Amino acid sequence: MVEHGEEEGPNRSTNIVGGGVGRNNKSGENVGKLTFVRDDREKFELSDLLKASAEILGSGSFGSSYKATLNNGNSVVVKRFKQMNNVGREEFQEHMRRLGRLSHPNLLPLVAYYYRKEEKLFVSDPVQKGSLALLLHGQTRGTPTLDWPTRLKVIKGVARGLSYLYKELACLVAPHGHLKSSNVLLNASYEPLLGDYALIPLINQETVQEMMIAYKSPEYFNNGRITKKTDVWSLGILIIEVLTGKFPASYLQQGSEVDMTIWVRSVINDGYDNNMGLTRNSEGEMQKLLNIGMACCERNVDKRLDIKEACVRLEEVRERDRDDDDFHSTCASTEADHRSSRGTSEDFAVIIN
Template identity: 40%
Template sequence: MSPSNFSNFLLVMALLVLHKRVTAQDGTIGYHGYERDALLALRKGFNNTFLDGNWTGIMCYMNDTPYWYGVQCLNGRVTGVTLESMKLTGGIKVDALVNLTQLITFSFKNNSISGNMMDFSYNRNLRNIDLSGNSFDGKISSSLVNLNSLEALQLQDNKLTGPIPGLNQPTLKTFNVSYNHLSGAIPETRALQSFGYSSYLGNENLCGPPTPTLCNTRNDVSESNGENSGDKSSNSSRFAAILVAVDVIVLVVILFLFIIYYKKYKNLKKEMKLKNLLPKDEEHDSRIAERTMVKKVPEGDQGKLVFIEGNHGVTFELDDLLRASAEGLGKGNFGNCYKAMLEGGQVVVVKRLRDLKPLNREEFMRQVRAIADQKHQNLLPPLAFYYSKDEKLFLYKFASHGNVFNRLHGDRDTRDRVPFRWSSRLAVARGVARALRHLHLNTRSQTTAPHGNLKSSNVLLDNENDEILVTDYGLTSLIALPIAAQRMVSYKSPEYQSHKRISKKSDIWSYGCLLLELVTGRIPSHSAPQGMNGVDLCGWVHRAVREEWTAEIFDTEIAVQRGANHGLLRLMQIAMRCCDKSPEKRPDISRVVAEVEEIKIGGDSEDEEYDYSSLERSLTDESLSASRSIVSGDDLR
């Protein structure tokens, strides 16, 4: 070969190599192109806007970070596809993974994908498969048996049917097929038998260990093992007969024990009624005086009342409480409340706590003492507490004038209604703000709401001067999070609804809603008692200002009072800033206290009527413009 021909040959070879590298990078030739086509086929089946915009162009190159969301690569090959909780719908073809031969991880959990399972015959490197939380149906693919490196297989919460393949990989460490429609005997392989019953729950037609259901028909046995032995069938029949006999004996024993238990229960109930420990009519226990505040517990577990230091000398024994006459005060979010009148004339409120975290005695006492250590003239700490395995109680001082919710909304349609004056409502706003400031300044954590459940029914009025007392604070340390999220006011805030976060600013939002309740006389939707309809006050007030029907905002009971105009307007402005959707834009509690303290009560005569049209003009001027940035009611729901 001449030198010139040899040079041409080298040039051609170099161009071919360069072409191969470019086309490999572009993903249009070779296995890169096949893998890209496979992923694009998956994308097409989902019709997902995000994937349509993201899965374009170069997929991955060598060991660079992959360009496509959820795709993992190694040496330019696709080794993983992870698309979890993306609300994907549609289906995946059975042969969708044929060209993804280097897959190690394949996860589509928590979507809404339907159809039959994929064939994994060409994915011998697969280690982790998670298709849980979808709507896959049909049989579990038998190709899984040949995945020798399989470490995790999670197929729970689907609609899969048929038997479980005989998986026996020694590498299999995670396995779950619970809550499907699988049937037949669980294969007696070492791998599948190493997992507990929880891996098979929710499949009524599965039998054999580790489930408690025995396989007593030849069909069950043959479906799992392919055996039709006459000897095994005969043994199975004899075993089934023995099992039936045992079941009958067990049933008789259980029935006998139930009869004994029922008789003891009736005797115990009769004894408790004689001792005035149970109400005569249990069906009306929410409406009449109730006698029992502490369940009768076995000796040794009954414990004692533990009084908090500084309880003003109030002391008595648990037996005194059991003998006290009791009046039901209502059902709270975390337990019923009772007014107990002791023989010596003392009156206390007993709150039965439920839905608590699983705390032992020491943990419970530590949390209660932390609550009781919050000393302030506008806080109502517990007087005492009681802890046993079956009962947890808080005892409080009795507030003689009830709570702000009943004072504000009660007797509205009767002649017996005593007006709730502007001066009294402003006193409530001040007292609650001071109590909240004390809680906030004495709580270091920024990721919790120091009160957590601030609402008008948790603000009490005591003695002739209507002393303001805030109660039910600090319960987030005792209540289980799922229950707290359902029932506590702070968890209704915009930040928890959108980002599942609460903070001190969540209390500020609750306080703003309380102020709006005071000035409008309307019930907020997030704290309305059961059976009552509330209003999204932040959105409602904002809409009223925007649409200029402001005459309906303020409660007419106070709007007609001379001198209340300016104070009402200032209080509502503070409330709207506290209710801002963004926690960062809400004022801190010290600033709120300062502004509320500056508000004047008004003129000397509160009975003289005020010109309502001037109040409406005040609402529509520039003084309320700062509150126009507040979000609409729909955003706060």
Template identity: 40%
Template structure:
């Protein structure tokens, strides 16, 4: 048993359990977890913030297929799939634990907060589908990564920060049907993967170059947009390929830099040894420091976007000293649109310490703390080329001038053709999404009915203010939704739980082909019956209200992800059915109903359920007007008294 001494602790525990079960089954009592139970519990332990997996427990005595563990898909009594999308997970993915699930065919970790390199799922040779979309994964994928994954049919790793070449080993997955690689940083040419069954393919918004191979001739231009140096007759007609000398120069520069760094390390080691000091122990570097360094590198990538705009022109950095408060609008400037947090420019932003906060379909977000102590959030946005620079500036100036207690305006922006940077005030408590689903601390425990009623009222008031500021012309049926992206992730919570709406007003900026906003998931827009309008915003308001009341993560936030094992609860269908049956109380979040005054609050909560259902009707013409929704929500909130007769503040 010497080999057990050398293996990692968590791996040894699993291995020891399996060995003992095989050799001495009579020694195990009825309470001993099955191998699948033990494997999933080890997997759960590798996650950070796994409170959403509270049903994963052996206390009931049943296995994952007997007890209906959340996200576990079973076939014939064995675990065949894991659907853990959108449940707020981070940390590690214990592939050793997954390897013990012999019948596992599908894994979905989409819409979470996992980071680092791609997990070693290639060790699971029998997998048919992998969903890692919309996380924070980064780095190169080894060229031979998919050599043994010959049964893989679906691979979705879009909306991460992967770099390097697209692995040619994907050609080994000859049964591949869906390959989603968009919104990453893949570079080089597209490999000619001969995949006869491939019906869905997307590499848009990467850094690819060269001629698109003929094997992809059946896919139109939308699968390749956002790669400046790509060309292909089937997709882009006679558009010639651009010169790629610059990128070759970058490769040479990187090579020189790597050689320099290697020489520097050798020099430091030699110097330390000559001085009698301990040599550098590179293997002993603290993992946390490595992660922080990786986050710093990723933020510097954002800073470099702004830096690149300065080449070939005067270095107007947007500081008060150079251009009177960060304005000026030059390609290298940070343009201030709201000075509530003071005036700052690119020099201050580029010196800031930073950390990665998250990513989504439109880009990534980073927290930056400047030397002045001011903390901001920098959002790096894609697909916003609908307006020219002058119109873009006018629109952002208008957004920055908004003034309402439930609306958080942008502080500044940086304009670049391919990507934009938006700067907002940092709100420490975070989003309603996090407090509802990702946090199980004091903030979550504080979400009693009065505070939820207060949040509902503030969200409705903030949305009504935006609709007043950006009214739609009655003659213009296609006027964009004033918010356009209302969801709990875009509702920040102030220290007193006052909600603040963010990420609004982006629809006029968005490329026509980009369908990433929450309003695009309203039924009429998703079905292609029309654009996102004011009534689409009302639908999104209804989803937020029902999320607040049920405590469930809405499947409406996942769009197409819900069709591919995306997870979540269809709160609209659930609530509509409950109202029709007069069973509204059954869908209310147990954490507020079971509170000290829960029974007294149930009538008001039921009234708000009906408001949410009336806002989220499938047919736009059946939805109530926003002004009616606000009036009804305020009436409910006014009645949301606690046991001492106090209204929510």
């Protein structure tokens, strides 16, 4: 849920205390508490969180994110939301329980939450490599670049996580609703984890339409609506961003209304990202991935891929061109046969002598 790649600032010590978080009521009792939605995490109290030393990770569309280190040495990531009053307490809690039941290798699990009308806190696990946006666009000296196999792995993982959301949250028109590179986090093995998913039902409607990526799609831009294929459009934008290394800055700006089909055409003409490591035996597969991204970015919703079609086609993309693999496989097989044949003749010569 870390909003890397937007208004990211230097890490510095701070407090995660919002106005009134954990405040006392008239009788002096603390009215705030954390609610854990998973049973496989060590529990702690809100007071432990508020006393923890914390570093600001970033400030994004909805609020700031922090990495907090508890007294026991464990770390958690906390994100604060202020524009999250679209539903009442009971409906909010039910939605949190639903998110807590989700389990997939490519989803960032929600661990716990804090509810107050003016402010919400979401608690999740820290992710080692940070966001995809940071690794693609925030390169610093000594930071490794993402090569083609890693980028392909990331896209496939994103699609699998997205497909899972479509299945488990079928009641939502846009099960993710806010898919972008800063909401894709990478673990130690560069496996992607989707964050900030399924927020549309909770966020204030005026804020949703102004900030959420789903509401920057062509169908909303032209017709004022989102569809079951809107998240697929966001996946297409992500694919093209990963392949070209171009950051879709204008479309991520708060309140901006940009026809992203123009951006897609312009960045494709610039070619692939040189940092990806284009080689002769991978260019064909890169082109296949680009074609899928374009099909996901189809302006006409009826012609756009659905999530199942997109996932099937993505799983068919490989690191190397098939023809090139077949060539090398044939050569290796021929050489092995030659060595095997030669070895048999030499053995026979030893026997007869």
